[in-house]
Amino acid sequence: MEPIKILVVDDEPNIRDLLASGLRFAGxxxxxxxxxxxxxxxxxxxxxxLILLDVMLPDMSGFSVTKKLxxxxxxxxxxxxxxxxxxxxxxxxxxxxxDDYMTKPFSLDEIIARINAILRRTKQSAxxxxxxxxxxxRIDEDAHDVYVNDQQIELSPTEYKLLRYLxxxxxxxxxxxxxxxxxxxxxxxxxxGIVESYVSYLRKKLDPLTSExxxxxxxxxxxxxxxxxxx
Amino acid sequence: MEPIKILVVDDEPNIRDLLASGLRFAGxxxxxxxxxxxxxxxxxxxxxxLILLDVMLPDMSGFSVTKKLxxxxxxxxxxxxxxxxxxxxxxxxxxxxxDDYMTKPFSLDEIIARINAILRRTKQSAxxxxxxxxxxxRIDEDAHDVYVNDQQIELSPTEYKLLRYLxxxxxxxxxxxxxxxxxxxxxxxxxxGIVESYVSYLRKKLDPLTSExxxxxxxxxxxxxxxxxxx
DNA sequence: AGCAACATTCAGGTTTCTCACAGGTTCACG
DNA sequence: CGTGAACCTGTGAGAAACCTGAATGTTGCT
Numbered sequence: 341m342e343p344i345k346i347l348v349v350d351d352e353p354n355i356r357d358l359l360a361s362g363l364r365f366a367g368x369x370x371x372x373x374x375x376x377x378x379x380x381x382x383x384x385x386x387x388x389x390l391i392l393l394d395v396m397l398p399d400m401s402g403f404s405v406t407k408k409l410x411x412x413x414x415x416x417x418x419x420x421x422x423x424x425x426x427x428x429x430x431x432x433x434x435x436x437x438x439d440d441y442m443t444k445p446f447s448l449d450e451i452i453a454r455i456n457a458i459l460r461r462t463k464q465s466a467x468x469x470x471x472x473x474x475x476x477x478r479i480d481e482d483a484h485d486v487y488v489n490d491q492q493i494e495l496s497p498t499e500y501k502l503l504r505y506l507x508x509x510x511x512x513x514x515x516x517x518x519x520x521x522x523x524x525x526x527x528x529x530x531x532x533g534i535v536e537s538y539v540s541y542l543r544k545k546l547d548p549l550t551s552e553x554x555x556x557x558x559x560x561x562x563x564x565x566x567x568x569x570x571x
Numbered sequence: 572m573e574p575i576k577i578l579v580v581d582d583e584p585n586i587r588d589l590l591a592s593g594l595r596f597a598g599x600x601x602x603x604x605x606x607x608x609x610x611x612x613x614x615x616x617x618x619x620x621l622i623l624l625d626v627m628l629p630d631m632s633g634f635s636v637t638k639k640l641x642x643x644x645x646x647x648x649x650x651x652x653x654x655x656x657x658x659x660x661x662x663x664x665x666x667x668x669x670d671d672y673m674t675k676p677f678s679l680d681e682i683i684a685r686i687n688a689i690l691r692r693t694k695q696s697a698x699x700x701x702x703x704x705x706x707x708x709r710i711d712e713d714a715h716d717v718y719v720n721d722q723q724i725e726l727s728p729t730e731y732k733l734l735r736y737l738x739x740x741x742x743x744x745x746x747x748x749x750x751x752x753x754x755x756x757x758x759x760x761x762x763x764g765i766v767e768s769y770v771s772y773l774r775k776k777l778d779p780l781t782s783e784x785x786x787x788x789x790x791x792x793x794x795x796x797x798x799x800x801x802x
Numbered sequence: 803a804g805c806a807a808c809a810t811t812c813a814g815g816t817t818t819c820t821c822a823c824a825g826g827t828t829c830a831c832g
Numbered sequence: 833c834g835t836g837a838a839c840c841t842g843t844g845a846g847a848a849a850c851c852t853g854a855a856t857g858t859t860g861c862t
Contacts, residue, residue: 353638353642354638357638357641357642358667360641360642361641361646361667361668362667362668364646364668365646365667365668365669365693366668448667496807496808496809497808498808498809499808511711511713511714512713512714513713513714513715515671515672517666517672518666518671521666521667521670522666530809530810530811531810531811533810533811533812533850534809534810534811536849536850536851536852537809537810537811537851537852538809539851540850540851540852540853543851544852557849557850557851558715559727559728559817559818559819559848559849559850560727560728560819560848560849561715561728564714564715566714727818727819727820728819729819729820730819761820761821761822762821762822764821764822764823764839765820765821765822767838767839767840767841768820768821768822768840768841769820770839770840771839771840771841771842772841774840775841788838788839788840790828790829790830790837790838790839791829791830791837791838
């Protein structure tokens with residue numbers, strides 16, 4: 341099967357490399373460039389399935405890049421990246437069709453989740469399922485809904501991301517630093533105690549509805565989502 | 572079959588040698604260097620399957636090394652080593668994909684276990700199974716779960732590491748100093764009586780569930796895990 | 803501005819783990 | 833058998849890891 345091709349466009353080398361390697365690890369074929377002109381050239385040649393595009397580029401705006409691409413009949417969906425305080429009005433107008441946007445700083449897992457979501461919408465062929473189900477817990481990634489034994493529960497964004505990461509790696513111990521790196525934004529600078537807090541929040545919401553606790557503490561190692569039998 | 576290649580990067584010669592010889596003995600092909608520049612060169616030439624990388628290096632930080640490698644499209648997963656009290660800011664955000672990190676001081680067996688865990692996750696082909704089973708006892712290395720005749724038991728981290736080491740060398744006598752070297756952190760400074768204590772702890776948890784004792788004392792030599800028939 | 807939801811830090815309390823010690827037991831050997 | 837060395841294991845102090853409620857910031861919304 342062909343790997344899915346992604347074109348990464350960002351002028352900050354740190355971010356570009358972070359994205360490139362993270363996406364490669366996730367199984368995508370990645371081409372990364374640092375400005376709008378290169379992006380147009382690369383998109384024409386490479387025929388990517390999706391473009392990850394920083395809005396602020398040295399030579400031209402992400403908006404111009406997209407317009408140019410579309411005029412060249414390159415219709416790959418675009419996931420825009422933008423600083424949190426950049427004017428959002430401009431962006432909302434941009435996201436037509438399958439496009440979407442995210443603010444920096446982001447968490448890697450969140451980027452990957454969005455990419456998969458877009459690909460699901462555009463390519464029906466896309467393999468990824470939108471539902472993660474482990475034991476008594478089910479996540480609908482498209483709707484961001486979480487069900488425990490068919491009963492829906494409400495989670496905050498961070499709680500949701502944490503649960504998703506733990507469930508993607510069910511029955512495998514994850515260290516607190518791994519969790520921090522995958523779930524929190526890349527510039528998060530705090531202590532690992534926050535992982536403990538959020539595990540605590542999740543337990544408070546999950547445990548009343550499961551037959552046995554699903555989030556296990558592996559003392560000295562980290563945490564693990566344990567798949568349990570359904571009720 | 573090709574041996575798995577590991578690049579060890581640490582500036583302290585003691586640690587470097589400890590790692591290199593320990594990993595060679597475990598069957599890996601090892602290349603060891605002492606600074607970031609050599610690491611980049613060696614990684615480019617040697618194409619290692621995994622990089623064991625100290626975060627604090629004389630010439631450049633592990634972060635820079637990784638960045639450089641990733642930008643050169645060298646995607647080998649990295650297991651970071653860091654002093655326990657190093658500022659955590661520096662290490663968060665490092666792990667992408669299958670990466671992980673460990674604090675110094677470590678135990679040799681723990682390093683090997685983590686390396687195998689990463690290789691399992693990144694290379695599907697990786698030979699190693701995540702389950703060690705000898706007689707009536709089974710360890711799931713990914714989950715850190717231990718079962719005796721299908722009944723799960725709880726072990727402390729040290730108990731777990733000791734049991735794993737004994738089972739990896741089942742039916743072979745291990746001296747108390749061998750056990751200390753493999754299971755305890757390399758700077759452990761206590762007496763060998765601690766091994767006796769932990770063997771005792773393990774027996775108390777294992778023996779009630781096995782048909783006959785699995786941990787045998789070889790007076791004057793050490794201890795041995797004896798594989799028994801299942802119940 | 804004011805509110806509500808969420809994110810983060812902090813600190814006290816609790817559990818669990820590590821390790822040393824010491825008295826008791828077993829074993830090998832004379 | 834008697835003796836010393838090796839081994840076993842209960843006890844407890846101290847440390848580390850963890851949990852959680854509460855206080856404090858942040859953010860976005862109306």
